[in-house]
Amino acid sequence: MTGFLTLFCKEVLRFWKVAFQTIAAPVLTALLYLLIFGQALEGHVRVYESIRYTAFLVPGLVMMSVLQNAFANSSSSLIQSKITGNIVFILLPPISYLQFFGAYVLASMVRAFVVGLGVLAATVWFVDLSLAAPLWAITFALLGSAVLATLGVVAGIWADKFDQLAGFQNFVIMPLTFLSGVFYSIHSLPQVWQAISRFNPIFYMIDGFRYGFFGVSDVAPASSFIVVVACLAGLTCATLWLLRRGYKLRS
Amino acid sequence: MYAIEVRDVEKRYGALQALAGVSLAIEPGEIFGLLGPNGAGKTTLISIVAGLTRASAGSVKVMGADVVDDYRRARRMLGVVPQELVFDPFFTVRETLEFQSGYFGLRANGDWIDEVMHHLDLTAKSGANMRTLSGGMKRRVLVAQALVHKPPVIVLDEPTAGVDVELRQGLWSFVRRLNHDGHTIVLTTHYLEEAELLCGRIGMLKAGRLVALDSTSNLLKTFRGLQLKLRLDREKLPAQLASRLLAREGDRFTLELHDYAELEQVLVGLRQAGETILEFELQPPDLEEVFVRIMDRSA
Numbered sequence: 001m002t003g004f005l006t007l008f009c010k011e012v013l014r015f016w017k018v019a020f021q022t023i024a025a026p027v028l029t030a031l032l033y034l035l036i037f038g039q040a041l042e043g044h045v046r047v048y049e050s051i052r053y054t055a056f057l058v059p060g061l062v063m064m065s066v067l068q069n070a071f072a073n074s075s076s077s078l079i080q081s082k083i084t085g086n087i088v089f090i091l092l093p094p095i096s097y098l099q100f101f102g103a104y105v106l107a108s109m110v111r112a113f114v115v116g117l118g119v120l121a122a123t124v125w126f127v128d129l130s131l132a133a134p135l136w137a138i139t140f141a142l143l144g145s146a147v148l149a150t151l152g153v154v155a156g157i158w159a160d161k162f163d164q165l166a167g168f169q170n171f172v173i174m175p176l177t178f179l180s181g182v183f184y185s186i187h188s189l190p191q192v193w194q195a196i197s198r199f200n201p202i203f204y205m206i207d208g209f210r211y212g213f214f215g216v217s218d219v220a221p222a223s224s225f226i227v228v229v230a231c232l233a234g235l236t237c238a239t240l241w242l243l244r245r246g247y248k249l250r251s
Numbered sequence: 252m253y254a255i256e257v258r259d260v261e262k263r264y265g266a267l268q269a270l271a272g273v274s275l276a277i278e279p280g281e282i283f284g285l286l287g288p289n290g291a292g293k294t295t296l297i298s299i300v301a302g303l304t305r306a307s308a309g310s311v312k313v314m315g316a317d318v319v320d321d322y323r324r325a326r327r328m329l330g331v332v333p334q335e336l337v338f339d340p341f342f343t344v345r346e347t348l349e350f351q352s353g354y355f356g357l358r359a360n361g362d363w364i365d366e367v368m369h370h371l372d373l374t375a376k377s378g379a380n381m382r383t384l385s386g387g388m389k390r391r392v393l394v395a396q397a398l399v400h401k402p403p404v405i406v407l408d409e410p411t412a413g414v415d416v417e418l419r420q421g422l423w424s425f426v427r428r429l430n431h432d433g434h435t436i437v438l439t440t441h442y443l444e445e446a447e448l449l450c451g452r453i454g455m456l457k458a459g460r461l462v463a464l465d466s467t468s469n470l471l472k473t474f475r476g477l478q479l480k481l482r483l484d485r486e487k488l489p490a491q492l493a494s495r496l497l498a499r500e501g502d503r504f505t506l507e508l509h510d511y512a513e514l515e516q517v518l519v520g521l522r523q524a525g526e527t528i529l530e531f532e533l534q535p536p537d538l539e540e541v542f543v544r545i546m547d548r549s550a
């Protein structure tokens with residue numbers, strides 16, 4: 001247990017020491033989105049009857065930041081350790097692959113929550129936010145950040161170079177998060193895109209998270225919950241299988 | 252029980268056979284030297300012992316614990332100083348050592364960390380960020396990291412490569428003391444004279460094969476042969492001595508003798524041929540010589 005806790009603390013301390021880049025920067029980015037999109041689209045777009053667009057946008061931005069940072073943390077920590085070679089310090093001790101997995105994922109979730117709370121704290125002044133079902137919001141934040149942190153573990157282990165990781169981030173994570181209904185409700189999309197969006201797991205995370213605030217969503221939260229849990233379970237099994245085999249780490 | 256037991260270990264990287272069936276057993280309390288040219292497979296073998304790499308075939312035990320099936324016990328028994336100067340740029344020396352200690356499941360290990368830092372002259376750098384340290388200092392931190400959990404077996408992969416003479420000597424006397432305190436030591440090095448002084452036993456790897464494995468003194472005896480270096484005024488070696496010739500450069504000849512008794516025959520031969528000796532030097536074999544010959548022989 002001490003091995004796991006130490007690795008977890010080390011991972012938390014790692015992003016905390018560079019909090020300016022790992023926490024302040026993503027909070028600022030989210031704030032810019034709010035100012036630009038909120039300004040430009042307020043009054044033009046009305047997603048749900050009773051909700052102003054800026055208010056609609058905030059939970060989406062919070063969740064987007066949560067998800068992107070969960071992914072960024074585990075993936076960048078692992079690739080840095082691999083490239084600088086200091087991953088040996090973690091591979092030499094008697095840390096099991098389960099502990100390894102748990103420490104990286106949990107530390108990334110901590111960063112995701114810190115950033116998410118930061119975005120919420122920075123944006124909440126601009127809007128009137130309700131919290132209709134806070135438990136759903138927390139549940140989806142936990143599950144969503146766990147999924148993306150796990151994906152980050154896989155990407156960090158798979159990538160041999162920074163550009164490969166950047167490619168993964170730009171061509172997989174970014175499109176999936178942007179095309180998930182952060183800035184719109186999928187009901188405003190043409191039929192085809194609505195159908196396509198339903199294959200995007202991040203759509204369910206954001207939709208479910210937003211339900212926690214407004215009590216309305218495109219999909220029933222229980223359905224989104226099942227989709228996200230299934231994703232997490234599948235991805236976790238696959239990742240643990242890779243780790244157990246020593247994929248790329250113990251070649 | 253052996254400190255390290257390597258059995259028929261093979262490692263293939265695609266078409267490359269990095270280790271082609273290596274077996275060796277290291278007794279507790281030994282200082283064992285693993286020698287071999289670059290690419291011989293030393294680091295690969297160490298990585299397999301440490302569980303960083305998996306063998307394609309064969310098995311390895313550390314203090315009786317299999318490095319795959321019983322990896323937790325095996326890794327607790329082992330401290331490894333990697334060949335590359337790796338470090339985590341986010342942390343200080345002290346943090347690095349405390350984390351390493353925690354990874355091995357140790358909580359209140361501050362006293363031992365202090366002691367290790369003291370022995371390695373790191374105390375003054377305790378709060379310094381790893382990035383700011385010189386290469387030699389980083390190497391010391393690597394050694395300290397390998398010792399935080401007091402492992403009975405310590406493996407050092409070229410710990411003195413690129414390190415200045417002073418640190419090298421300090422490191423070797425530290426290694427001797429660790430050995431004196433009961434630790435088994437395995438090291439690879441390019442400095443053969445140091446391996447000769449330090450190691451009780453030596454294994455030589457070449458292209459993934461163990462081509463020699465013996466006590467240092469036996470290895471030196473195998474080539475009990477002496478080298479006789481001569482400068483001759485007529486620059487001509489008598490025919491009866493031609494079979495002894497190892498090397499020639501102008502009027503300088505290097506001859507091989509099996510023992511001191513043969514010296515007389517050589518001198519008689521030279522006198523009969525009317526040669527005059529201008530310079531004369533007799534050298535006992537050193538490990539460098541043995542190494543070169545073993546590597547040539549198994550070419």
Ligand SMILES: Nc1ncnc2c1ncn2[C@@H]1O[C@H](COP(=O)(O)OP(=O)(O)O)[C@@H](O)[C@H]1O
Pocket residue numbers: 251264267269287288289290291292293294295296
């Ligand atoms: N990860 C790897 N992938 C492919 N080849 C490797 C890898 N690691 C080592 N090798 C090859 O295995 C051989 C042995 O390397 P190594 O064990 O580092 O030798 P040494 O430490 O004796 O210099 C070399 O030919 C090296 O190129």
Ligand SMILES: [Mg+2]
Pocket residue numbers: 293294295334408
């Ligand atoms: Mg090597």
